[in-house]
Amino acid sequence: MMPCFFCVSLLQVEPSPMKTTWYCPLDLSTVVEEEEDGVIYTVVVKQQHGAPTSPMTVTTRSQCVKAGTEEKLVLHLLHSFSMGDSSFITIFLSTYRSFTSTKRVLDILIDRLEHPPGDGVRSQTRQSFNKAVCTVFSTWLAEYPEDFRALGEPSRLLRLAPLLPQDSSSAADLRAHILRIAEELSEKALLPDSHADQTRVTKPPPDASRFDPTCILGFPAGLIAEQLTKIETELFVRLVPYHCLGSLWSQRDKKGREDVCWSVRATVHQFNKLANAVLASCLWPTKLRSQQRARLLEKWISVAEECRARKNFSSLYAIVSALQSNPIHRLRRSWQETDREAMRRYEELSEIFSDKDNYSQSRELLKEEGTSKFASLDNRVNNRRLTGSSAQGTVPYLGIFLTDLTMLDTAVKDRLDNGYINFDKRRREFEVLAQIRLLQSSCKNCVFVADEAFTQWYQSVPTLTEEQSYRLSNEIEAPSVALSASHMCTHTHTHTHIHTHTDTHTMILHRNHMKSPSVSCLDVDTSPPTNDSSSTxxxxxxxxxxxxxxxxxxxxxxxxxxxxxxxxxxxxxxxxxQDGNLxxxxxxxxxxxxxxxxxxxxxxxxxxxxxxxxxxxxxxxxxxxxxxxxxxxxxxxxxxxxxxxxxxxxxxxxxxxxxxPISTETSATFPRIKAKGRRLVRTLF
Missing domain, CATH: 3.10.20.90 (Phosphatidylinositol 3-kinase Catalytic Subunit; Chain A, domain 1)
Structure with a gap:
């Protein structure tokens, strides 16, 4: 056999003083595709030579599903391990809702269990089959028990239970678990529908007359950040990763899909709520002097910095986005009175969310700090801020993952030209979901103590409408007084992301805003309507x-x-x-x-x-x-x-x-800071 080029090059190199021996790589792989009865496999054949003293060549073959029909993909759950496709079960259970339903998967598996392979119960084929069945359903119940509880009625589970293997204690436990869920569904079916409606408690809206925006100044920035991190962490741990799939999230506004992706909606709601709290506290007291309002701006900058130290990127982004929205951004006199050191820190925090190279800085921070104990800040900062705190989990800005998954769903076909489901697409989606699950694992052991005083203040913040934000901002500084962004600060050009109630990553884009580090984000222009005649x-x-x-x-x-x-x-x-649009x-x-x-x-x-x-x-x-x-x-x-x-x-x-304009009342995404007049709301997908 002719030596490879790499091997020849190495052999010609003069031996090193360390007398290191270089060997040509002897692991040769061949990748091909094979179609077999409704499935396309990617097959990897490896040839690896044995020890130098042995002329034997070992050939290994593994294959994984690239695409297939719905039925064949479901049945592959029972054959994936024996075929060397060990990740298939995990990927399938994480993504199957994109192309089928729980009921359909159960129906296909139940039909297969009614006709098991092998000549008898004790045959090797039957035992391997039973082991695969237990593995699939044990993994499914452990990872996604809600799939079974969402069936609505117990008939499928009652049909499944007697078909499960009975040759081991683990199989018996599995069967008992299935029967318990079936019993729960039976009891639930007996309850009148009206009972569920009666248990829902609708909280009255906050009383605006009792809201004191300046109370925020009385709370230490570290305490505020700790409480916000508590809220965000609890939401993030409860997040269901597959709710982020582009194919599911994009359907959240369709009639009858109001409860879809509820865990993402909860994160959206919190992002909106915090951004609104920043707006309300800075805009509501219209009679404050510029110096007093500057203290409010400095407070929120300090809170954002504390959130950064706690690796709470979601709250950090919500605060930065709100501060960069036009109703607050245009307050020239207040920003001029803001401490320069606070402004410098604000610019550094804003730069984290720059969209340069597809949010490379945000991604790099998540990669570096995802499972680390503390943020990658200097020890002085960490020691000052996190005294007495336990290890910090990482709460990401979920918009980055939603962007990736929506982009992936948009760019890659669901099916091949022959109609087969493109499972390679699901593998790529799973890579993103796996990142979310890894970050969730870092948050599961975090412990926080609620602060009742802050909680009461936070819950008392009234929701500002777009018109109210615009009106309050102009009461503070009239339009004729507020100058353009180029005269307000000395930063570099920025855009800001704030998620909205409208579409996946609705961005509130403020053009000609503060020149802070390039933060391509969601933002809205709230300046009075113009005909843009001055645009070049x-x-x-x-x-x-x-x-x-x-x-x-x-x-x-x-x-x-x-x-x-x-x-x-x-x-x-x-x-x-006239009023802007998505x-x-x-x-x-x-x-x-x-x-x-x-x-x-x-x-x-x-x-x-x-x-x-x-x-x-x-x-x-x-x-x-x-x-x-x-x-x-x-x-x-x-x-x-x-x-x-x-x-x-x-x-x-x-x-x-x-x-x-398209109605935005029924959809949910990360918040847009509302403002009357010309607004540019952009949706990534």
């Missing part, structure tokens, strides 16, 4: 960078949410409505002309795609500039790489009569 329009011939960072889309095995694809990109397009994501390829993209955008916004000729497509660039895409141009090559935000404007500048 760029002609399509304006020189632009040729390199474009885009999302790797399609059904490519090398898909990565941080990667880039040469001929596809996901952009966000909003309609030019951004919707559009996948643009190198073949898409402007009319095609406009038609797709209109359809996404529930408008008539045949009206495309009446609209023009405009790319929204930094510093308020606009780039009009030629009517017959290729959008992929005409747009610049500096922005993924686009505007769909009626030709002539007139908004179509009867066109109304």
């Amino acid at each position: 329009s760029l002609s399509p011939s304006t020189p632009t960078k040729s390199h474009r960072r885009s999302v790797s889309c399609g059904n490519n095995p090398s898909y990565n949410t941080q990667g880039s694809g040469p001929d596809m990109r996901i952009i966000r397009i909003r309609m030019d409505l 951004y919707r994501s559009i996948l643009v390829t190198s073949n898409d002309k402007t009319p095609t993209v406009i038609s797709s955008a209109l359809e996404k916004h529930n408008q008539d795609p045949n009206e495309a000729s009446r609209y023009e497509l405009i790319q929204l660039l930094p510093e308020g500039k606009e780039l009009v895409i030629p009517a017959t141009g290729n959008v992929f090559y005409a747009m610049t790489s500096s922005s993924v935000d686009f505007l769909l404007r009626r030709k002539g500048g007139n908004t179509p009569l009867g066109l109304q």
